[in-house]
Amino acid sequence: MKIAFIGGGNMGEAILGALIQKNICPPKDITVSEIKAERRTFLENTYGIKTTPSNPEAIKNAEVVLLAIKPQNLAELSAGLKGKLAETQLVISIIAGATLSKLSGGLEHKAVVRVMPNTPAMIGMGMSVWTALPAVSPAQKEQAKSILSAMGKEIYTGKETMLDAATAISGSGPAYFFLFMESLEKAAQEMGFTPEEATVLVSQTAAGSAVYAEKSGLPLAQLRKNVTSPGGTTAEAIKVFEQAGLETTVIKAAKAAFDRSVELGKG
Ligand SMILES: NC(=O)C1=CN([C@@H]2O[C@H](COP(=O)(O)OP(=O)(O)OC[C@H]3O[C@@H](n4cnc5c(N)ncnc54)[C@H](O)[C@@H]3O)[C@@H](O)[C@H]2O)C=CC1
Numbered sequence: 001m002k003i004a005f006i007g008g009g010n011m012g013e014a015i016l017g018a019l020i021q022k023n024i025c026p027p028k029d030i031t032v033s034e035i036k037a038e039r040r041t042f043l044e045n046t047y048g049i050k051t052t053p054s055n056p057e058a059i060k061n062a063e064v065v066l067l068a069i070k071p072q073n074l075a076e077l078s079a080g081l082k083g084k085l086a087e088t089q090l091v092i093s094i095i096a097g098a099t100l101s102k103l104s105g106g107l108e109h110k111a112v113v114r115v116m117p118n119t120p121a122m123i124g125m126g127m128s129v130w131t132a133l134p135a136v137s138p139a140q141k142e143q144a145k146s147i148l149s150a151m152g153k154e155i156y157t158g159k160e161t162m163l164d165a166a167t168a169i170s171g172s173g174p175a176y177f178f179l180f181m182e183s184l185e186k187a188a189q190e191m192g193f194t195p196e197e198a199t200v201l202v203s204q205t206a207a208g209s210a211v212y213a214e215k216s217g218l219p220l221a222q223l224r225k226n227v228t229s230p231g232g233t234t235a236e237a238i239k240v241f242e243q244a245g246l247e248t249t250v251i252k253a254a255k256a257a258f259d260r261s262v263e264l265g266k267g
């Protein structure tokens with residue numbers, strides 16, 4: 001599969017790294033268009049791929065064109081690529097808030113897939129939710145699925161509004177967990193652990209809890225109850241979280257992210 005990346009930043013690098021590592025695509029079939037010269041040099045030296053500063057150059061001969069630039073650069077990118085894509089080329093966009101209609105209209109192209117990935121894709125533990133325009137063929141959907149599977153798990157949805165929901169849960173979600181972990185690290189340090197020790201304690205507890213939750217197959221509430229001895233320490237902490245309205249706050253925060261995603265989609 002010949003693939004062109006437009007934008008070789010954090011996410012672009014995570015995806016191309018996963019494609020190479022999982023043998024979905026050899027480095028020789030990957031071209032990255034990137035405006036920053038130092039990023040081009042870095043990507044060439046690290047992954048052995050081709051790079052170019054020109055978007056029209058990058059998409060030549062590509063079966064898949066993956067858009068991994070920031071939302072504010074989309075108008076400029078669309079203007080440069082408008083009408084230049086062949087009907088058979090599949091466009092996959094990971095740009096937050098860029099709707100199928102905005103992408104399709106801006107590029108004058110019908111075969112478009114829209115994805116909301118997340119940053120754990122950097123280590124093959126990503127979560128992607130995606131949707132496609134009707135012009136995307138079953139074979140192209142398989143291509144999209146194989147690219148996204150290289151980064152972790154993927155879920156297809158026929159409803160584009162679910163992309164806003166996915167943005168609020170899995171797209172932004174890693175930041176919520178990091179925020180919670182930062183707070184727990186601060187608590188650990190206040191209790192006398194060194195910063196290094198606090199990081200190990202919190203990271204191992206977070207990773208262990210996530211993997212245990214998945215592997216045990218038990219409901220989260222049951223797993224929580226198993227830790228919470230009656231009259232014990234956990235119960236005291238959970239009482240404080242409940243009094244502070246943790247659940248309401250988390251739902252409110254996710255809804256704020258959802259609303260912002262909808263708003264970005266209209267802009
Ligand atoms: N970071 C995250 O958690 C997530 C990000 N996204 C989306 O992924 C996209 C990329 O995000 P990052 O990789 O974090 O951004 P980034 O800023 O690291 O990478 C974007 C790259 O595109 C390059 N670029 C800008 N304009 C260009 C153009 N016209 N032609 C070629 N290259 C150009 C920039 O020099 C930069 O290296 C964004 O649209 C974001 O909404 C989606 C899900 C999660």
Ligand SMILES: O=C(O)[C@@H]1CCC=N1
Nearest residue numbers: 096167170171172173
């Ligand atoms: O914060 C953002 O807008 C992007 C979308 C999901 C994660 N980062």
